[in-house]
Amino acid sequence: xxxxxxxxxxxxxxxxxxxxxxxxxxxxxxxxxxxxxxxxxxxxxxxxxxxxxxxxxxxxxxxxxxxxxxxxxxxxxxxxxxxxxxxxxxxxxxxxxxxxxxxxxxxxxxxxxxxxxxxxxxxxxxxxxxxxxxxxxxxxxxxxxxxxxxxxxxxxxxxxxxxxxxxxxxxxxxxxxxxxxxxxxxxxxxxxxxxxxxxxxxxxxxxxxxxxxxxxxxxxxxxxxxxxxxxxxxxxxxxxxxxxxxxxxxxxxxxxxxxxxxxxxxxxxxxxxxxxxxxxxxxxxxxxxxxxxxxxxxxxxxxxxxxxxxxxxxxxxxxxxxxxxxxxxxxxxxxxxxxxxxxxxxxxxxxxxxxxxxxxx
Ligand code: IPM
Ligand code: MG
Numbered sequence: 001x002x003x004x005x006x007x008x009x010x011x012x013x014x015x016x017x018x019x020x021x022x023x024x025x026x027x028x029x030x031x032x033x034x035x036x037x038x039x040x041x042x043x044x045x046x047x048x049x050x051x052x053x054x055x056x057x058x059x060x061x062x063x064x065x066x067x068x069x070x071x072x073x074x075x076x077x078x079x080x081x082x083x084x085x086x087x088x089x090x091x092x093x094x095x096x097x098x099x100x101x102x103x104x105x106x107x108x109x110x111x112x113x114x115x116x117x118x119x120x121x122x123x124x125x126x127x128x129x130x131x132x133x134x135x136x137x138x139x140x141x142x143x144x145x146x147x148x149x150x151x152x153x154x155x156x157x158x159x160x161x162x163x164x165x166x167x168x169x170x171x172x173x174x175x176x177x178x179x180x181x182x183x184x185x186x187x188x189x190x191x192x193x194x195x196x197x198x199x200x201x202x203x204x205x206x207x208x209x210x211x212x213x214x215x216x217x218x219x220x221x222x223x224x225x226x227x228x229x230x231x232x233x234x235x236x237x238x239x240x241x242x243x244x245x246x247x248x249x250x251x252x253x254x255x256x257x258x259x260x261x262x263x264x265x266x267x268x269x270x271x272x273x274x275x276x277x278x279x280x281x282x283x284x285x286x287x288x289x290x291x292x293x294x295x296x297x298x299x300x301x302x303x304x305x306x307x308x309x310x311x312x313x314x315x316x317x318x319x320x321x322x323x324x325x326x327x328x329x330x331x332x333x334x335x336x337x338x339x340x341x342x343x344x345x346x347x348x349x350x351x352x353x354x355x356x357x358x359x360x361x
Pocket of ligand 1: 089092093248280
């Protein structure tokens with residue numbers, strides 16, 4: 001069976017890091033008999049430049065037909081002054097929404113080789129392995145009404161709406177409980193139920209769903225406390241489930257615990273397991289085109305794609321093992337080199353391919 005993969009490199013370092021993930025994919029094709037068909041398409045600023053919108057219709061059509069989507073990064077200062085609907089970010093948000101990719105998995109795993117790259121003491125983060133499950137197609141990111149209006153006194157007022165319907169809470173909760181069952185069976189739901197009605201409902205629905213998962217130990221934290229606990233004692237967490245906005249913030253914090261946001265992959269899944277795979281980091285326009293970016297988050301996103309959408313758990317493990325081997329060899333891009341010797345984006349990609357070839361025998 002040929003796997004159809006839509007390739008949306010996007011902007012900034014997106015092009016360079018996706019190119020390295022494609023090298024890995026090519027190696028899987030040549031040495032491991034994995035069959036893929038790639039369908040490149042424009043997104044974000046590139047979509048705007050080529051088609052006048054951040055999510056061109058052609059791109060959405062390509063994504064709908066694909067088995068999975070490999071995504072680089074979007075955004076750049078040249079697009080910041082466009083009206084909101086034309087900005088690169090809107091391309092990604094509309095794609096998540098159009099494909100109903102409501103379940104966003106963001107693992108934060110500390111590779112033992114990188115313990116010294118974390119900003120926390122090694123003993124606090126050694127062995128860290130957290131999974132953040134972020135709701136991705138609802139909440140304040142999409143709630144209506146929204147906008148900037150002029151009040152009677154002539155002053156402008158910005159407003160957004162934080163809404164969650166029960167079915168949206170229930171499906172992300174089930175997603176998180178299912179993942180907890182495959183891990184250490186501890187789930188922490190993060191909300192702001194001491195202040196927000198929407199969080200009160202969130203907590204009630206998550207607690208109700210817990211009834212179907214008697215083997216999972218459920219706890220609840222307010223988001224302010226959760227953010228503190230993440231930097232105080234991060235290893236207390238196994239799986240965290242939370243809303244779109246809280247998940248956006250907490251996943252950046254969790255990422256930094258592992259040393260570099262350049263290491264963290266993500267999966268965004270619909271109810272049937274089709275998904276978009278992207279690094280958690282952004283387009284980093286300051287280092288774009290300079291062979292400086294770390295491609296490992298994108299390569300690890302490819303591994304997640306193999307596992308969650310393409311049913312190739314063995315190949316996924318091979319790719320992850322290859323990344324571990326490269327780190328064992330002391331090969332580092334600048335973001336994880338701690339000021340020491342470093343290699344470029346392309347060299348890191350080549351090193352992963354070399355390690356993968358060796359694993360293939
Ligand atoms: C992320 C990003 C996006 C988000 C932006 C680029 C729209 O920060 O994936 O975490 O806020 O969801
Ligand atoms: Mg973010």
